Amino acid sequence: MKTIYLIFSLTLFSACSNPKSKSPEEVTQMVLESFYARDNEMLKTYTTQTGYQGLMQIQNFFVEDTETELGFKVVQQTQEGDTAWVKCTINYLDRPETFKLVKEDGQWKVTEKELREKSPI
Numbered sequence: 001m002k003t004i005y006l007i008f009s010l011t012l013f014s015a016c017s018n019p020k021s022k023s024p025e026e027v028t029q030m031v032l033e034s035f036y037a038r039d040n041e042m043l044k045t046y047t048t049q050t051g052y053q054g055l056m057q058i059q060n061f062f063v064e065d066t067e068t069e070l071g072f073k074v075v076q077q078t079q080e081g082d083t084a085w086v087k088c089t090i091n092y093l094d095r096p097e098t099f100k101l102v103k104e105d106g107q108w109k110v111t112e113k114e115l116r117e118k119s120p121i
Helices: 002-016 024-037 040-045 049-059
Strands: 073-080 083-089 097-104 107-111
Touching: 024 040, 024 049, 024 073, 024 083, 024 097, 024 107, 040 049, 049 107
Parallel strands: none
Antiparallel strands: 073 083, 083 097, 097 107
């Protein structure tokens, strides 16, 4: 009887536990790494549907370069509710780039900025 109770308790605990959500900075880095490596499955995991479509439209203009390190560095980050903004630099870009993230199903995902939307950073 104790064994059944123990198995039931462990099953209930593991079913109710929520995996740790990645931070906006971690998600932004994963999106950039998957974008330049052309790992579109990972890219799709960490972007909204519109974010993914937008990135796919511009991905073909970039040549895959596996020799250069990404060199991801966060310059500034802000978060308000279910929206976050991450300004970062990478070795592929001449100037910092700002990404908008939203929480979707409890996970941060990169999305497109709305028309004429300005980031707070």
